[in-house]
Amino acid sequence: MSFLFPWAWAWLLSAGGVVLLYLLRRREREHPVSALFLWERVSPDRASRLERIWAQCDLLLVLQVVAVALCAAALASPIVRVTRSAGEVGIVIDGSASMAASGRPEEALTLAREAIGDSAGPWSVVVWADPPRVLVPPTANRDEALALLGAYRPTLGGRPPLGQALALLPGGFSRTVVITDDPLPDAGVEVLTLAPQDNLAIVAFGGREIPDGTGYEALVRVRNNTARYQDVQVALDTGRGTLLSSRLIGPGEEDLVVFQTGLVRTALRAEIRPMDAFPWDNVRYCALEGGSTVRVGWIGDEDRYLWAALQAALPVERVTAPPWDLTVAVRRELPALPAGPALLVAAPSSEAEVAEPVPAGPLRGEDSPLLRHVVPEEFRAGTVYPVQLPSHAVVDLWAGEWPALARWEGEAGRRVLVSLDLGRSNLPLLVDFPILLRNIVTWLLPFRVRPNLVVGEGVALAPGAEVAAAAEPASGVWVPDRPGLYELRRNGRPELLAVNVPVAESLAAQGTAPATTTPVRAVAGLPAWPWFAVGAFLVLAAEWALALRRGG
Amino acid sequence: MNDGPLSPEELRALARARLTLGRPGTLPGGHLSQRRGTSLEFADHRPYQLGDDFRLIDWAVYARQRRLVTKTFSHEVEAPLYVLLDASRSMGEGHKLRFAVRLAAALVFVAYRGQDRFAVQPFREGLVAATPPRRGRAPLARAFGSLGELRAEGETELSVALRTWTEEPREPGICVVISDFLCSAGYREGLLALRHGRHAVAAIQVLSRDDLAPPRRGEVRLLDVETRRGRSLVLGVGAVQAYREALRAWNARLADACRELRAPYFLFESGASPVEATLDIVAGWKR
Numbered sequence: 001m002s003f004l005f006p007w008a009w010a011w012l013l014s015a016g017g018v019v020l021l022y023l024l025r026r027r028e029r030e031h032p033v034s035a036l037f038l039w040e041r042v043s044p045d046r047a048s049r050l051e052r053i054w055a056q057c058d059l060l061l062v063l064q065v066v067a068v069a070l071c072a073a074a075l076a077s078p079i080v081r082v083t084r085s086a087g088e089v090g091i092v093i094d095g096s097a098s099m100a101a102s103g104r105p106e107e108a109l110t111l112a113r114e115a116i117g118d119s120a121g122p123w124s125v126v127v128w129a130d131p132p133r134v135l136v137p138p139t140a141n142r143d144e145a146l147a148l149l150g151a152y153r154p155t156l157g158g159r160p161p162l163g164q165a166l167a168l169l170p171g172g173f174s175r176t177v178v179i180t181d182d183p184l185p186d187a188g189v190e191v192l193t194l195a196p197q198d199n200l201a202i203v204a205f206g207g208r209e210i211p212d213g214t215g216y217e218a219l220v221r222v223r224n225n226t227a228r229y230q231d232v233q234v235a236l237d238t239g240r241g242t243l244l245s246s247r248l249i250g251p252g253e254e255d256l257v258v259f260q261t262g263l264v265r266t267a268l269r270a271e272i273r274p275m276d277a278f279p280w281d282n283v284r285y286c287a288l289e290g291g292s293t294v295r296v297g298w299i300g301d302e303d304r305y306l307w308a309a310l311q312a313a314l315p316v317e318r319v320t321a322p323p324w325d326l327t328v329a330v331r332r333e334l335p336a337l338p339a340g341p342a343l344l345v346a347a348p349s350s351e352a353e354v355a356e357p358v359p360a361g362p363l364r365g366e367d368s369p370l371l372r373h374v375v376p377e378e379f380r381a382g383t384v385y386p387v388q389l390p391s392h393a394v395v396d397l398w399a400g401e402w403p404a405l406a407r408w409e410g411e412a413g414r415r416v417l418v419s420l421d422l423g424r425s426n427l428p429l430l431v432d433f434p435i436l437l438r439n440i441v442t443w444l445l446p447f448r449v450r451p452n453l454v455v456g457e458g459v460a461l462a463p464g465a466e467v468a469a470a471a472e473p474a475s476g477v478w479v480p481d482r483p484g485l486y487e488l489r490r491n492g493r494p495e496l497l498a499v500n501v502p503v504a505e506s507l508a509a510q511g512t513a514p515a516t517t518t519p520v521r522a523v524a525g526l527p528a529w530p531w532f533a534v535g536a537f538l539v540l541a542a543e544w545a546l547a548l549r550r551g552g
Numbered sequence: 553m554n555d556g557p558l559s560p561e562e563l564r565a566l567a568r569a570r571l572t573l574g575r576p577g578t579l580p581g582g583h584l585s586q587r588r589g590t591s592l593e594f595a596d597h598r599p600y601q602l603g604d605d606f607r608l609i610d611w612a613v614y615a616r617q618r619r620l621v622t623k624t625f626s627h628e629v630e631a632p633l634y635v636l637l638d639a640s641r642s643m644g645e646g647h648k649l650r651f652a653v654r655l656a657a658a659l660v661f662v663a664y665r666g667q668d669r670f671a672v673q674p675f676r677e678g679l680v681a682a683t684p685p686r687r688g689r690a691p692l693a694r695a696f697g698s699l700g701e702l703r704a705e706g707e708t709e710l711s712v713a714l715r716t717w718t719e720e721p722r723e724p725g726i727c728v729v730i731s732d733f734l735c736s737a738g739y740r741e742g743l744l745a746l747r748h749g750r751h752a753v754a755a756i757q758v759l760s761r762d763d764l765a766p767p768r769r770g771e772v773r774l775l776d777v778e779t780r781r782g783r784s785l786v787l788g789v790g791a792v793q794a795y796r797e798a799l800r801a802w803n804a805r806l807a808d809a810c811r812e813l814r815a816p817y818f819l820f821e822s823g824a825s826p827v828e829a830t831l832d833i834v835a836g837w838k839r
């Protein structure tokens with residue numbers, strides 16, 4: 001403690017005047033008693049020297065002297081030196097998705113408020129999100145900084161390199177504090193790390209075609225970022241139903257859950273339970289390309305049995321103008337086979353020649369994904385078109401010595417050739433016929449996983465395309481801000497886009513020890529005269545009350 | 553009556569209390585004395601004595617025990633209550649008068665509830681007022697009013713005041729003397745005069761906390777509130793201890809005098825509850 005005006009201590013001399021006045025007007029205090037005669041027999045008390053001194057010491061005098069001393073101290077303007085953090089503080093608060101976990105924003109704000117309260121200012125606060133933004137512009141007003149701090153909201157996206165956030169801080173700040181739950185190994189600045197939280201997360205999710213063409217697989221990788229074993233329930237929503245599975249996953253371990261499905265719709269949704277403090281990675285989405293209603297370009301003769309079986313097998317619609325998803329050619333010679341998958345029904349083309357029909361022999365099937373769940377021995381056919389297949393074609397069904405069903409894959413796309421004369425067979429009357437067609441279409445149209453997006457990842461939409469976002473349709477450049485499935489309308493045809501939180505946000509700072517960096521400390525001087533003045537006032541008030549109680 | 557010295561709650565607490573006398577009166581009353589007499593309420597047996605009424609012999613006892621005993625009965629009597637209240641200046645110290653007034657009001661209320669007559673007789677050097685005992689609601693209101701107006705003034709001449717009071721012909725009754733009994737001139741003659749007047753006497757001493765345990769105030773001048781005489785003293789541990797010894801001896805002599813005069817003696821601190829003090833007095837007197 002130091003004093004701005006040490007000479008003001010001379011006011012202490014006035015205490016001598018108070019004592020002098022007290023001695024001049026000192027008299028015995030009167031104490032009324034009910035019966036003095038009882039005291040007359042009491043011999044004078046042989047009090048100790050200390051008791052006599054204490055007896056002569058008037059509390060009023062003591063209080064007056066103390067008040068004078070406090071006044072003198074206040075006039076001397078004492079300065080109390082307190083250690084505080086450095087003055088200018090730049091604060092970077094992690095605003096990525098992992099900070100959106102329950103309780104995380106409050107923890108971050110608490111640390112930020114402490115950093116502001118522990119320093120002299122000025123302050124500036126930046127949110128480390130994608131893109132980074134200034135939350136509190138440089139200000140020396142502590143109340144203003146604390147008020148603006150309340151607008152902090154973490155995003156559900158990732159975070160860019162720390163340098164982008166630091167670049168938003170004004171230069172010359174002596175202290176920079178980064179508040180995050182996922183500290184960088186060598187940030188080079190003071191880092192305040194939030195304690196790790198338990199988290200169950202889907203860290204990978206996707207779909208693929210089964211290599212033998214019999215269907216699709218959905219792969220869900222689950223991570224247990226807790227300190228105990230977890231019985232994780234995994235649910236896969238295919239749009240047509242929900243598949244369930246469960247895994248017991250150890251602490252810090254991952255497990256892969258594989259679901260096998262048939263033909264799926266355009267998107268998959270995986271969810272794990274139990275939910276935790278960060279639910280955004282408990283649900284993930286996956287969009288497939290080529291799903292939804294199959295647009296069919298029909299070439300050649302009408303075949304209502306074939307069309308009815310196709311409609312029974314999968315959602316189809318017939319279109320007359322390209323583009324379409326699947327070409328169906330029925331007994332029509334195609335000089336140039338269109339690009340893309342094609343189902344050829346006794347239709348000659350440049351890739352496979354078809355001759356006049358001949359009597360068919362007994363039907364015999366091969367082990368083929370196209371004959372999955374059908375019984376080829378029950379097929380009956382009167383005639384079959386002899387065909388000349390490409391060398392790499394695979395025959396799945398034989399009618400005597402002639403191929404009845406074959407497939408091949410060329411540069412233009414996948415092809416399936418049905419050389420049976422359907423009108424002279426029992427296939428349109430069998431239940432297996434739509435199943436056969438479904439197997440054929442599943443092989444012809446292998447849905448691919450559409451590149452999935454993460455929150456905050458901008459997408460340039462084609463002219464005329466728009467995304468049905470929650471607020472209003474977005475066009476031009478669309479930046480998703482929440483995970484989910486979004487409908488992209490392009491050329492009147494809806495497609496689905498899957499948006500997820502970045503996987504890195506599910507792996508934030510597991511078991512990382514809080515990084516500690518010694519903050520820069522500074523010594524600040526606080527004026528203490530108000531405290532002494534208030535103390536003097538209180539002492540004088542007590543003295544006045546005591547004097548009143550004693551009756552003046 | 554809400555503005556009186558006692559609150560309604562305190563009055564309700566006193567509603568069932570009764571004073572039991574040891575002195576006869578001239579009018580039948582609502583309470584029993586311990587004196588045997590004639591009434592319908594059986595009290596005890598005593599051996600038959602020559603001259604006893606044959607109708608009072610308990611023949612059932614004679615049949616069982618072959619000895620003659622006579623039945624005795626409680627005698628219902630009524631006696632007025634005189635509250636002799638010290639209102640000198642010393643009673644103003646430590647709220648003693650306030651307590652004494654509330655205690656007197658409580659005793660008067662007990663008498664009123666017992667359909668007894670009562671009178672409050674304040675005194676200082678002499679009697680302040682001497683009213684005949686009355687029963688009923690209006691005298692009760694007047695008594696409460698006069699108690700509320702009482703101020704601590706003058707000096708105490710307890711014996712003189714009590715003797716003066718007994719010089720007037722009064723109906724024997726219960727005399728409750730409420731005072732601090734801190735009068736250097738003594739008190740015995742006054743109490744004896746009351747006994748000579750065939751009154752049942754109770755001495756109720758009221759002392760303040762400072763009277764009982766004076767604080768250590770260092771070098772002070774003690775000032776007698778009545779005589780205005782003073783004495784300089786260092787009020788330390790030894791002086792306070794010596795005073796307490798002197799007070800204890802004083803009170804012991806007072807208790808001995810009361811015992812000698814067969815007068816119940818009670819000591820209350822001025823901070824006590826007057827209701828509880830009244831109930832203590834009622835219970836102590838019955839014993």
